[in-house]
Amino acid sequence: xxxxxxxxxxxxxxxxxxxxxxxxxxxxxxxxxxxxxxxxxxxxxxxxxxxxxxxxxxxxxxxxxxxxxxxxxxxxxxxxxxxxxxxxxxxxxxxxxxxxxxxxxxxxxxxxxxxxxxxxxxxxxxxxxxxxxxxxxxxxxxxxxxxxxxxxxxxxxxxxxxxxxxxxxxxxxxxxxxxxxxxxxxxxxxxxxxxxxxxxxxxxxxxxxxxxxxxxxxxxxxxxxxxxxxxxxxxxxxxxxxxxxxxxxxxxxxxxxxxxxxxxxxxxxxxxxxxxxxxxxxxxxxxxxxxxxxxxxxxxxxxxxxxxxxxxxxxxxxxxxxxxxxxxxxxxxxxxxxxxxxxxxxxxxxxxxxxxxxxxxxxxxxxxxxxxxxxxxxxxxxxxxxxxxxxxxxxxxxxxxxxxxxxxxxxxxxxxxxxxxxxxxxxxxxxxxxxxxxxxxxxxxxxxxxxxxxxxxxxxxxxxxxxxxxxxxxxxxxxxxxxxxxxxxxxxxxxxxxxxxxxxxxxxxxxxxxxxxxxxxxxxxxxxxxxxxxxxxxxxxx
Numbered sequence: 001x002x003x004x005x006x007x008x009x010x011x012x013x014x015x016x017x018x019x020x021x022x023x024x025x026x027x028x029x030x031x032x033x034x035x036x037x038x039x040x041x042x043x044x045x046x047x048x049x050x051x052x053x054x055x056x057x058x059x060x061x062x063x064x065x066x067x068x069x070x071x072x073x074x075x076x077x078x079x080x081x082x083x084x085x086x087x088x089x090x091x092x093x094x095x096x097x098x099x100x101x102x103x104x105x106x107x108x109x110x111x112x113x114x115x116x117x118x119x120x121x122x123x124x125x126x127x128x129x130x131x132x133x134x135x136x137x138x139x140x141x142x143x144x145x146x147x148x149x150x151x152x153x154x155x156x157x158x159x160x161x162x163x164x165x166x167x168x169x170x171x172x173x174x175x176x177x178x179x180x181x182x183x184x185x186x187x188x189x190x191x192x193x194x195x196x197x198x199x200x201x202x203x204x205x206x207x208x209x210x211x212x213x214x215x216x217x218x219x220x221x222x223x224x225x226x227x228x229x230x231x232x233x234x235x236x237x238x239x240x241x242x243x244x245x246x247x248x249x250x251x252x253x254x255x256x257x258x259x260x261x262x263x264x265x266x267x268x269x270x271x272x273x274x275x276x277x278x279x280x281x282x283x284x285x286x287x288x289x290x291x292x293x294x295x296x297x298x299x300x301x302x303x304x305x306x307x308x309x310x311x312x313x314x315x316x317x318x319x320x321x322x323x324x325x326x327x328x329x330x331x332x333x334x335x336x337x338x339x340x341x342x343x344x345x346x347x348x349x350x351x352x353x354x355x356x357x358x359x360x361x362x363x364x365x366x367x368x369x370x371x372x373x374x375x376x377x378x379x380x381x382x383x384x385x386x387x388x389x390x391x392x393x394x395x396x397x398x399x400x401x402x403x404x405x406x407x408x409x410x411x412x413x414x415x416x417x418x419x420x421x422x423x424x425x426x427x428x429x430x431x432x433x434x435x436x437x438x439x440x441x442x443x444x445x446x447x448x449x450x451x452x453x454x455x456x457x458x459x460x461x462x463x464x465x466x467x468x469x470x471x472x473x474x475x476x477x478x479x480x481x482x483x484x485x486x487x488x489x490x491x492x493x494x495x496x497x498x499x500x501x502x503x504x505x506x507x508x509x510x511x512x513x514x515x516x517x518x519x520x521x522x523x524x525x526x527x528x529x530x531x532x533x534x535x536x537x538x539x540x541x542x
Contacts, residue, residue, distance in 0.1 A: 005100045007156045008107070010149040012491060013114060013142040018133045018361065024119070025361070028133060031123035032359050040070035042221045044079060044241055047086030048234040051079060057241070059218045062130040063357040063367035063403035069127060072217045075242045080209070080250040083238035087181040087207035088256060090235025095177045095205040099159060103152045106203055109230035110148035113141060121222050125191045126358040128218030130366040130403075133358070135321045136191075138489070140219060143192035146492035147510065151200055154512040158519070170526045175519040177205035179285050180258030182518065183251050185244070185272075186220075187263045188213040188369050189324050195223045196509060197261040198237050204518040206258070208237045211247050213264075215369050248272065252279055259288030259518065263326075266293040266424075266453075266502050288517050292497070292504040294424045295326050295455030297478070297487045298447050300470060301342070302461030303335040303437040309484065310338070310460050311345045317458070317486030318430040319353070319408045322368050327456040327480065327488040327497075330430055331421050333447060335437035343412075347394045350408050357403065367403040368427055374404040377427035380420055381409055389414040395428070416446055424453065440466060444473040455499030456480045456487035479506050 016024040042059070043050035056071035094102075113121060118141050125131050125140040163171040184198035198210040212220040224239050240247065251257055252275045260276075262269055269291045276287055299317060301310050317329035334342055355365035368374050378398050384390045395409030411420055411431045420431040435443045447457070457478035459470040467483055474481065479499030480490055490497040496508030507514050 001098070001100075005156075007100075007103055007152050008149070010146070010153045010493060012493060013145040013149075015142055016137055018137065025133075027119040028122055029359075031119035032126065035069065035120075035123050035127055036067070036359075038070075039068050040221070042070060042072035042217060044073060044075050045224050045237075045239040046079060046083045047089070047238065051075065051082075053079070057214065059128065061127045061357070061367075061403070062215075062369050063405070065371075065403060069218055072214075072221070072241050075240050077242070077246050077250050079240050080242055080247050083209045083240050084181060084251070084254060084256070086235040086238050087209055090233060091177075091181070091207045094202075094207060094233060094236050097205075099155065099205075102203055102205065103155065105231045106148045106199060107152055109199075109226055109232075110145045112226050112230055113145050113148075117222070117226050121191065121219060121226070124219040124222045129188060129191070129216060129369065130358055131321055132363060132366055133361055136358075140191035143190070143492060144195045144223075147192060147196040148199065150493045150510065151196075151203055151515060154515050155203055157512060158515060163523070168528050170528070172524040172526075174522040174524060175204070176522055178258035178288065178518060178520055180256035180283075182206045182208050182259045182261060182288075183257065184208050184210040185260060185262045185264060186210065186212045186216065188215040189321070189326070190263075191216070191219045191223065193263050193509070194220055197263065199227070200509075200515060201259070201261055201518045202232070202236055204515055206518055207235065209251065210237055210239050211242060211244070212239070214241065217241055244268065248275065252276055253282060255282055255284055257283055257287055258285060260290065262291035264291075264293065269293045269504070285520075290505055290507045290514070290517050292326065292455075292499070292509065293502065294426075294453055295328075295499060295503050296331060296422065296424050296451035296453045297327055297329050297456040298451075299329050299332045299458045299460060299487060300444065300447055300474075301332065301334050301338065302440060302459065302463060302466045302470075303337050304462040304466065305335075305338060305460040306462065307338065307341050307345060310342060311349055313458065313460060313484075313486040314346065314430070315349050315408075317488050319350070319365065319428050320488065322366060322406070323428040323430070324369060324373075324426055325488050326503075327490065329458070329487050330425060331450070332430060332432045333443050334432055334434050335440070336434055337437040339434045343393065346410060350394045350410065353408060355405055355407065365408060365428070367405050369404070371400060371404060373427065374398070374400050374406065377406055377425060377429060380423075380425050380427075380429055381406075384411045384420060387413075387418065390418060390420070390431075417450060422451055441469060441473070444470055448474055448477045452502040453499065454478055454501035455503035456482070458482040458485060458487040460484055476500065479503065479508075
């Protein structure tokens with residue numbers, strides 16, 4: 001086929017509101033009821049095979065851990081090796097498929113999610129990860145749709161970026177897939193991230209071994225169903241459920257390991273980086289290392305901030321999805337002149353929250369992901385109760401008898417370097433520090449130096465000089481910086497997402513720069529009429 005094909009111009013997927021009486025609400029409730037009514041058997045997907053090992057792991061809603069959604073079949077090192085072999089076997093055909101054919105597959109996947117699979121994927125996210133309807137909609141519908149559509153557009157722009165040519169010469173750039181396979185290691189908290197990490201690499205002609213978090217397998221299985229229906233060939237994306245260290249031991253010792261696309265904890269990512277460095281002599285090429293890790297995300301409130309806007313930004317930024325977003329606000333700096341008004345409204349607002357299962361659409365707060373996370377967060381809460389410099393002003397309760405429920409908790413500290421101001425908690429715990437309203441600039445330097453992370457942050461102010469000062473001083477404190485808004489909710493194509501320092505490599509998801517990490521450029525120079533003799537003019541005698 002000859003032609004310079006243009007892909008559809010991407011537009012962000014509209015967020016459905018799930019209001020009472022709406023069709024989307026009825027469809028989603030029906031999908032939830034159907035999913036809860038049966039137990040499913042989830043295999044691994046390796047090449048053309050659905051692999052069932054008989055080693056079954058139970059899947060349950062975090063908000064109702066006695067209920068069984070189904071079981072997935074856990075694998076071992078043998079299955080990782082099989083996945084690598086299947087990926088490499090598929091590599092030649094996939095990377096030589098015309099780019100527009102790859103584009104069509106992922107555009108179809110986006111349309112499948114936007115249409116017939118929307119309710120099913122949202123329901124899987126709501127049940128498997130305990131997200132309410134809105135949080136599921138902006139994640140497992142809109143964001144993954146946007147990733148697929150915008151990445152196709154970015155892909156075409158990359159291929160279209162070609163060098164200039166001098167007279168008698170034609171220069172070209174070929175954007176080759178990496179030489180080997182890519183490992184996608186994905187987290188529990190966003191179905192969209194779980195889908196984007198393998199597909200962004202695959203879209204550029206790479207083959208992928210994908211290992212999701214065990215607590216996200218339920219929705220990962222639906223994603224794989226969608227990818228298959230969209231036409232992703234066997235072996236291009238191989239989905240395995242294997243313990244991280246077991247998978248890593250095989251993958252990071254394989255000579256064809258070409259890159260890792262990672263979202264997860266800082267400690268795991270740093271260990272992966274060390275392992276790759278120690279094994280660098282084993283690889284055919286230097287692996288691409290792309291990772292987004294943790295955050296200790298901040299909101300700085302200026303003395304000119306408006307109370308209602310401030311409180312809304314704080315509670316949404318801190319407590320949506322129970323604070324389990326990499327971008328969630330977990331430390332807030334409040335000026336002394338506004339403290340009393342903000343405190344009163346914060347307490348009143350948090351007490352309005354309803355907490356419970358996701359199937360009840362009136363619940364703003366749901367459960368944290370699992371017992372391990374629950375216990376970790378509870379330890380932080382109990383630690384604050386023993387600290388003479390901290391006070392819990394609202395929340396602090398928890399109960400895991402039926403689901404892993406933790407009340408949204410706000411801690412006020414007199415120590416700006418206290419444990420909960422510095423360490424990532426990844427739960428519904430927010431710490432506030434009240435600063436002298438006349439010490440704004442000093443407080444900005446404090447914010448910049450408190451945490452090892454630099455993922456997201458926000459300034460809330462009406463004073464434009466204050467906004468400018470904060471933007472300059474906090475330049476390296478956040479990869480995504482928000483003015484008069486919460487530090488969460490980055491939209492693909494509008495706010496490319498990622499942070500630096502200990503928060504990752506800042507290869508922004510939702511931007512062209514991320515896709516460039518999954519190609520290796522080859523420059524081709526063709527000379528039409530080549531020289532026929534070696535001497536240059538300067539060699540001639542005077």
